Amino acid sequence: MRGASDTMPLTxxxxxxxxxxxxxxxxxxRGAQARGSGRVVVVGGGFGGATAARFLAAFGHQVTLVERQxxxxxxxxxxxxxxxxxxxxxxxxxxxxxxxxxVTVLQDDAQGIDPExxxxxxxGGPAIPYDRLLLSPGIELRYDALPGYDQAAAEVMPHxxxxxxxxxxxxxxxxxxxxxxxxxxxxxxxxxRCPPGPYERASLIAHYLKAEKPSSKILxxxxxxAFSKRPLFEEAWAALYPDMIEWVPVxxxxxxxxxxxxxxxxxxxxxxxxxxxxNVIPPQRAGAIAETAGVADATxxxxxxxxxxxxxxxxxIHVIGDACLAGAMPKSAFAANAQAKVVAGTIxxxxxxxxxxxAKLINTCYSLAAPDHAFNVAGVYEAVDGxxxxxxxAGGTSPVGAPADIRAREAEYARAWYATITGEVFG
Amino acid sequence: xxAMVNIPxxxxxxxxxxxxxxxxxxxxxxxxxxxxxxxxxxxxxxxFRCLYGGEEVFRAEIFPAVAANPFxxxxxxxxxxxxxxxxxxxEAGQEHSEARLLTVQ
Amino acid sequence: MRILAIAxxxxxxxxALSQGAPPGAWSCTGCHGPHSGTTMDLRTRSAEDIDAxxxxxxxxxxxxxxxxxxxxxxTLDESRAIAQWIADHARRE
Ligand SMILES: Cc1cc2nc3c(=O)[nH]c(=O)nc-3n(C[C@H](O)[C@H](O)[C@H](O)COP(=O)(O)OP(=O)(O)OC[C@H]3O[C@@H](n4cnc5c(N)ncnc54)[C@H](O)[C@@H]3O)c2cc1C
Numbered sequence: 001m002r003g004a005s006d007t008m009p010l011t012x013x014x015x016x017x018x019x020x021x022x023x024x025x026x027x028x029x030r031g032a033q034a035r036g037s038g039r040v041v042v043v044g045g046g047f048g049g050a051t052a053a054r055f056l057a058a059f060g061h062q063v064t065l066v067e068r069q070x071x072x073x074x075x076x077x078x079x080x081x082x083x084x085x086x087x088x089x090x091x092x093x094x095x096x097x098x099x100x101x102x103v104t105v106l107q108d109d110a111q112g113i114d115p116e117x118x119x120x121x122x123x124g125g126p127a128i129p130y131d132r133l134l135l136s137p138g139i140e141l142r143y144d145a146l147p148g149y150d151q152a153a154a155e156v157m158p159h160x161x162x163x164x165x166x167x168x169x170x171x172x173x174x175x176x177x178x179x180x181x182x183x184x185x186x187x188x189x190x191x192x193r194c195p196p197g198p199y200e201r202a203s204l205i206a207h208y209l210k211a212e213k214p215s216s217k218i219l220x221x222x223x224x225x226a227f228s229k230r231p232l233f234e235e236a237w238a239a240l241y242p243d244m245i246e247w248v249p250v251x252x253x254x255x256x257x258x259x260x261x262x263x264x265x266x267x268x269x270x271x272x273x274x275x276x277x278x279n280v281i282p283p284q285r286a287g288a289i290a291e292t293a294g295v296a297d298a299t300x301x302x303x304x305x306x307x308x309x310x311x312x313x314x315x316x317i318h319v320i321g322d323a324c325l326a327g328a329m330p331k332s333a334f335a336a337n338a339q340a341k342v343v344a345g346t347i348x349x350x351x352x353x354x355x356x357x358x359a360k361l362i363n364t365c366y367s368l369a370a371p372d373h374a375f376n377v378a379g380v381y382e383a384v385d386g387x388x389x390x391x392x393x394a395g396g397t398s399p400v401g402a403p404a405d406i407r408a409r410e411a412e413y414a415r416a417w418y419a420t421i422t423g424e425v426f427g
Numbered sequence: 428x429x430a431m432v433n434i435p436x437x438x439x440x441x442x443x444x445x446x447x448x449x450x451x452x453x454x455x456x457x458x459x460x461x462x463x464x465x466x467x468x469x470x471x472x473x474x475f476r477c478l479y480g481g482e483e484v485f486r487a488e489i490f491p492a493v494a495a496n497p498f499x500x501x502x503x504x505x506x507x508x509x510x511x512x513x514x515x516x517x518e519a520g521q522e523h524s525e526a527r528l529l530t531v532q
Numbered sequence: 533m534r535i536l537a538i539a540x541x542x543x544x545x546x547x548a549l550s551q552g553a554p555p556g557a558w559s560c561t562g563c564h565g566p567h568s569g570t571t572m573d574l575r576t577r578s579a580e581d582i583d584a585x586x587x588x589x590x591x592x593x594x595x596x597x598x599x600x601x602x603x604x605x606x607t608l609d610e611s612r613a614i615a616q617w618i619a620d621h622a623r624r625e
Contacts, residue, residue: 225495270447338558362602363559391604396601417563421563
């Protein structure tokens with residue numbers, strides 16, 4: 001059982017070491033040493049998992065990545081697809097680059113973990129043994145949290161919060177909508193994937209509607225009273241899309257408490273909204289494998305050590321990305337990628353019997369309010385009293401009132417970030 | 428806007444109706460420091476009452492642990508056409524009330 | 533010439549890639565790699581250059597859209613170590 005999965009990666013490892021360990025990595029070309037020899041299984045080939053797998057392979061470990069999908073569609077820039085600015089292909093990535101880095105990629109569903117025997121059970125073949133396990137399974141949408149919103153409802157009221165078919169569906173609905181229609185976006189309470197995402201989405205949908213269906217409206221029904229980069233979004237909305245976007249916070253009755261796909265109705269405690277297109281973003285939790293593995297707590301997310309990202313509940317399993325509780329760090333692709341590289345170094349050290357060094361992490365998230373109008377929020381984080389905390393004096397958002405050329409330059413930076421990071425993640 | 432209220436307008440006698448109210452209020456705990464570094468004085472809504480036809484039918488004590496913009500919902504049995512009054516006063520002395528006519532057929 | 537010299541040195545010294553990364557360094561490569569365009573591509577910069585830029589960003593004397601807010605999260609020693617690490621490891625071909 002182990003034979004088959006052992007020999008292949010071994011050959012690959014030799015090949016990789018001989019050819020210079022990091023040749024397959026975009027940034028790091030020199031000084032890399034492939035000297036590890038541990039077996040690492042990574043579950044989830046998104047921003048966190050694919051990054052970690054490639055780096056661990058470059059460090060010389062025998063890495064198996066279990067990812068259920070042959071193609072990964074990035075959530076970052078999926079809002080540009082909704083706006084008709086990009087096609088689906090622009091946000092699609094295969095696993096050829098991850099394989100080329102020496103990783104064994106299994107297109108399969110990880111179904112269970114046996115922490116005693118240190119094995120990952122999967123649907124399509126024998127269990128895979130590991131010395132260290134890394135989970136980056138992203139999110140699961142909670143279909144039990146919002147009355148009326150189940151998987152069938154999502155085919156009528158798409159969430160488009162996991163990119164792919166849902167993104168395409170929401171785009172089609174926007175295209176089919178008549179001018180003058182209302183597009184509702186229902187936003188859950190914290191914590192959820194990509195805190196500024198719903199507002200970027202509202203902006204870019206407005207960009208599309210303004211050009212194609214200018215009498216239409218966007219209604220954001222929010223279960224919160226504040227949101228990421230709010231002054232910057234509101235400034236952009238007033239300048240670019242006057243009177244098009246209405247934000248209803250929870251204190252004005254914005255929280256959606258029930259949906260009815262049959263009548264395209266969203267209910268709050270105080271009003272009913274019948275809309276033409278409903279983008280319902282439901283509450284979320286860590287990818288299902290986290291619960292199966294016993295690394296998720298009652299919140300549905302995974303508590304971890306803030307420096308090693310090892311599960312606080314099950315030793316030997318590391319959890320990164322959206323699935324983990326990373327203290328003050330938001331659930332972003334940037335964060336998942338940054339955590340992945342730190343954890344790859346940590347796992348490498350642990351497998352070689354060395355102590356991992358201290359870590360600091362950065363997050364930077366760009367939001368596009370229009371193709372030539374972007375701003376960012378950034379933070380620098382370190383472990384304080386067992387949790388990742390933002391370093392005071394650093395971080396924050398782009399300034400309000402910046403001139404148009406700065407916003408345009410930030411949009412260029414956003415695109416450069418996307419090209420660079422997807423290169424680092426998928427090769 | 429001080430509060431949002433949701434009470435059915437017309438029901439048949441004996442119906443149990445849900446009263447929902449969302450009050451815009453900071454619910455200052457008294458433990459938070461403001462921008463100038465001093466403690467922001469406590470200001471919560473310690474008590475909330477509901478009168479139906481002039482008679483008290485519901486009363487709630489609210490504690491500092493309740494978050495900003497408290498949302499309350501409770502039930503009452505509709506017996507006669509009468510006003511439903513919702514009353515609360517915060518610790519800064521601001522008195523508020525909202526009234527809705529509940530018609531019973 | 534200089535770049536060649538550093539490359540040779542790095543080739544000999546082989547600083548440990550995984551263990552040697554100073555705190556925060558890993559977060560840089562997601563933006564400052566290939567594809568990132570002239571401003572953000574650090575592969576042609578020396579350690580001294582990167583270090584000076586970080587110091588100026590921290591002091592607020594160099595125009596920035598985000599690096600000022602990031603640089604302030606690191607001490608002088610930390611950003612010097614990051615600058616050196618980037619210069620040591622970046623691919624230059
Ligand atoms: C609209 C939108 C816009 C966004 N924009 C940005 C942005 O501009 N910048 C930014 O930094 N972030 C952005 N994000 C956030 C970003 O998408 C996530 O934070 C990021 O994808 C998290 O990475 P991850 O590795 O934790 O999970 P994911 O990227 O979701 O990867 C998880 C992978 O695991 C696989 N998987 C899960 N369970 C199993 C299993 N049991 N077996 C096999 N495979 C499994 C899944 O198929 C998936 O491919 C955005 C999100 C949204 C929704």
